Amino acid sequence: MRHTIAVLVDNKFGVLARVAGLFSARGYNIASLAVSETLDPAVSYMTIVVEAEDERVLEQVKKQLNKLIDVITVTDFTKKEHVERELILVKVSYSTKEKAKLESLISKHIAKIVYHKGDTAIVEAVGDQHQIKQLLDALEQFGIKELARTGRIAIA
């Protein structure tokens, strides 16, 4: 099961390594991780998405996160009402014969073309995981050349 965890931390060097270390020490792969400053520049906000089969181990990880001196709060959004979004940039083929088809597809989704040159276009989209997945599935037929994702950010 995928868990979305938000961690408020002191904005200091080494904090990311401490947080990441807790996951890696237990053999957990972090699916995505987004970090940025908050309104208070001394504090950073991390959204971590992690795949965990064993709830108990995840419970441990959360407790261990809380134990880190630089960690201020830990919130598990898994069973909580929350809003989450991800931004993606997709490079797809934009040849003359597919142009109309792509544009019509884009208009049905949450996406827009933000750049194009020659027969390549870059599509930008912001959405929840379901919307992002739908868009990516639909874009597959154009041949996805490159994909960059921010990873999820969440807030409750």
Added chain:
Amino acid sequence: MTGAQILLESLKREGVDVIFGYPGGQVLPIFDKIYDSDIRFILVRHEQGAAHAADGYSRATGKVGVCLATSGPGATNLVTGIANAYMDSIPMVAITGQVKSFLIGNDAFQEADVTGITRPITKHNYLVKDVKELARIVREAFYIASTGRPGPVLIDIPSDVQMHDTEFIWPEEVVMRGYKPTIFGHPGQIKKAAKLISEAKKPIIYAGGGIITSAAHQELKELAEKIKAPVVMTMMGLGAFPGTHELSLGMLGMHGTAYANHAIMNADLIIAVGARFDDRVTGRLDAFARNAKVIHIDIDPASISKNVNVDIPIVGDAKNVLGQLLQEISAPSDTEEWFKTINAWRKKHPLTYKDGGKIKPQYVIEQLYEATKGDAIITTEVGQNQMWACQWYKYKDPRSFISSGGLGTMGFGLPAAMGAKVGCPDKTVIDIAGDGSIQMNIQEVMTCIANKINVKVAILNNGYLGMVRQWQELFYKHRYSQTTLHNPDFVKLAESYGATGIRVTRKEDVRAAIDKALAIDNTVFIDFHIEPEENVFPMVPAGEAIDKMIGGLA
């Protein structure tokens, strides 16, 4: 003041009276100030010895132990000692030199990423990038090391920062929004716990090292006597409750007493205090104390429900929580029937050994106990020596037993004894060692001699790495792969350092040798040539339920 001066001034303000350490290139500015300082400095012979000595000092006194080493190899030599303190929640501050700030990351001479290396084995660590932060960091380090669930904190200081000048400002208060340990138990949880205790027919108190850390031994004794419950102790908990008390069942777990293990397996209520249900204690988890409800008191929320499901978790400092609990409990429990069963186990499965023939290690430890009347501080190495020391010496007081629990570090005992003796100069300090372990940090004998730190080392010399040999005998068909040791002459070795060496090969000479060693005003090695293939029994094979013990009368 320079960074080096700020460091020493800060250490003084934290009440540090001794530093264990070793100089080197990247700590020269600090050592130059140590030259003029009135803080005692113990020059070890290997940095690992410094870390273990600071650890032993801390365990014996309850104060924060301090060790100091240079960058690179100096710092990496501290690593085992830091990990050891981390596993056993020992307050310690390790200070390391680092290459100059502008060289960090440059593969400079004697550079190692020490904050990176020690991140998973410290409670917290710091790389000081600005001398203005140094005083605050030292203040925080001591606060973090000694509060909540204690642990080691490392401060890595680049040598240029040690030389930089700034105004010394000592922060009176420590402010960290991410660190606020819960020290009092939740009143609702305390009430629930008290109710469970009043309903229990077969309660047992399972006491760990947390009792010693929080000095909750009086409260523990009061609780045990009030509810008339038997007390079992983890290895880290030995001394938390008097081993001589009628309610004590001694140590539980892999090499615990059979009656301790039977008692916890059959209890209907486990009151766990400052213990963490380690695998050496629980054995096979799904078979562990299946009919027991569990109250778990611990300062560390992450220790609760980690291995065993807990009915009533109480996060807080053991001393406070037991105090709160004592106020809630009114009527004493009736455990007479329960003790009838326990006493039957005590009778049927006593802790015992077959005497005769060569010197039995158990006998040596019994004699050490009698000769010291149980008043010594005992440190141990790791392996058979350690388990016999747990089983056959009765620890009356907290901080009288010092051993590497979680990490199981061979070579811990001698430097830890050294640190304990520095902290408690009026106590007799004995390292119960094996012939294997003692050679892992034997160089620290020189530190003892040079600094007139008189410790006694009782080597249980069987010519084997005994515990591993025991496993090979029992589970690997007697195939003693790399466990036979060729040893030096420990008497001559001791003498070459300036210590006194005594060899004992006959049982009838054991006591006289101990008495002689205790009377000599010097560090003494007693080389006991013991029965080579003596085993530690009882024993729970790895992965078994803890009442499935083998050996002895279990």
